[in-house]
Amino acid sequence: MIEVEQLSKVYGSTPAIQDVTFAVEPGEILGFLGPNGAGKTTTMRILTGYLPATSGSARVAGYDVHEDSMAVRQRIGYLPETPPLYPEMTVEGFLYFVARIKGVSAGDRSRQVQSALERCSLVEKRKTLIRKLSKGFRQRVGIAQAIVHDPPAIILDEPTVGLDPRQIIEVRNLIKNLAGTHTVILSTHILPEVSMTCNRVAIINRGRVVATNSPENLMAQLNAGSGYELDVDGDVNTVQQLVQPIPGVRLVEPMRIEELADQTLTPQRCRVRVVAEADSDPGRDIAAAVVGGGLGLYEMRRTKASLEDVFLQLTMTEEKALESSAETELSAGGEAEPVIEDAPGAPTAVVSESAESEEEA
Numbered sequence: 568m569i570e571v572e573q574l575s576k577v578y579g580s581t582p583a584i585q586d587v588t589f590a591v592e593p594g595e596i597l598g599f600l601g602p603n604g605a606g607k608t609t610t611m612r613i614l615t616g617y618l619p620a621t622s623g624s625a626r627v628a629g630y631d632v633h634e635d636s637m638a639v640r641q642r643i644g645y646l647p648e649t650p651p652l653y654p655e656m657t658v659e660g661f662l663y664f665v666a667r668i669k670g671v672s673a674g675d676r677s678r679q680v681q682s683a684l685e686r687c688s689l690v691e692k693r694k695t696l697i698r699k700l701s702k703g704f705r706q707r708v709g710i711a712q713a714i715v716h717d718p719p720a721i722i723l724d725e726p727t728v729g730l731d732p733r734q735i736i737e738v739r740n741l742i743k744n745l746a747g748t749h750t751v752i753l754s755t756h757i758l759p760e761v762s763m764t765c766n767r768v769a770i771i772n773r774g775r776v777v778a779t780n781s782p783e784n785l786m787a788q789l790n791a792g793s794g795y796e797l798d799v800d801g802d803v804n805t806v807q808q809l810v811q812p813i814p815g816v817r818l819v820e821p822m823r824i825e826e827l828a829d830q831t832l833t834p835q836r837c838r839v840r841v842v843a844e845a846d847s848d849p850g851r852d853i854a855a856a857v858v859g860g861g862l863g864l865y866e867m868r869r870t871k872a873s874l875e876d877v878f879l880q881l882t883m884t885e886e887k888a889l890e891s892s893a894e895t896e897l898s899a900g901g902e903a904e905p906v907i908e909d910a911p912g913a914p915t916a917v918v919s920e921s922a923e924s925e926e927e928a
């Protein structure tokens with residue numbers, strides 16, 4: 568349904584994405600996952616026909632996004648990070664308006680608008696002015712405008728940013744319900760969003776796709792190690808100095824505030840996550856190092872490898888490879904790092920030779 572091959576975009580002299588290749592099968596939800604600035608929005612905007620690529624090709628339902636951009640726009644629903652809503656229109660009036668400009672025939676409009684209202688749980692708000700809606704409801708209107716013309720493909724860019732936890736659950740359920748009847752790309756930097764909503768994930772880092780697969784296969788493919796969570800009477804730096812050198816330890820990092828169930832931390836106490844190398848079990852040595860270093864160990868528990876571990880492993884692998892490739896290039900002109908992909912890439916026609924900045928199609 569969606570095929571992206573060797574897609575690149577250069578802004579001025581800055582490459583935003585390079586040789587991005589992936590495919591999304593009909594009915595599938597693909598999580599497009601990457602840190603800030605990785606190139607997600609650039610890829611989504613090329614796919615939706617709003618931005619020309621510098622090279623490579625992308626097709627939606629068989630139509631080239633550059634050559635047949637009108638056909639693509641009719642077959643794709645797009646929720647940008649900031650949905651383009653008209654605040655002075657009612658929800659229903661806005662959806663009728665979008666249906667009309669997306670080419671839904673007059674005879675079908677009423678049925679399609681009603682269907683979008685129902686799918687997005689907006690029936691009770693149909694007569695409400697958009698400016699009077701909460702952010703969560705506005706996001707639903709954003710999704711409703713993306714699906715009102717019943718497109719086979721839907722692209723959602725960071726659909727849950729800024730929502731409260733209850734709204735996040737509702738929007739994720741709504742997205743899951745689109746699977747099967749629609750092909751969805753969900754662009755996000757939120758890892759749990761991908762595990763909860765998507766059957767496949769493409770990880771993008773620094774403009775390059777570094778892996779595409781199901782989350783489970785990615786973990787198996789990379790043989791990601793398990794890990795530990797530690798609650799320590801000591802500061803993070805000291806824990807890192809004690810634990811990082813232990814054989815079998817890949818990474819020691821502080822846990823983020825939102826992952827912590829309580830707020831009992833003081834400057835003298837920290838929680839850290841330790842990611843272990845595959846096929847290693849350094850738990851005993853970690854406990855001994857912490858206690859032997861004079862720190863109190865309140866709690867230590869095993870954790871299973873997560874998508875986050877895979878993400879860290881992939882992005883760290885690439886950063887290390889980039890560093891070593893830069894070093895090699897300085898001395899001898901070396902090769903770039905390998906990437907892990909299940910979709911074979913093939914060189915394709917150049918879409919546009921221009922290296923423009925900030926322009927739109």
Ligand SMILES: Nc1ncnc2c1ncn2[C@@H]1O[C@H](COP(=O)(O)OP(=O)(O)OP(=O)(O)O)[C@@H](O)[C@H]1O
Nearest residue numbers: 578583601602603604605606607608609610924925
């Ligand atoms: N119009 C532009 N002109 C110049 N550079 C740009 C432009 N838009 C994006 N970039 C650069 O291209 C790279 C990719 O940006 P992009 O917005 O696609 O990333 P992203 O993964 O969507 O990030 P975020 O999650 O922060 O939105 C970044 O380095 C960004 O600074």
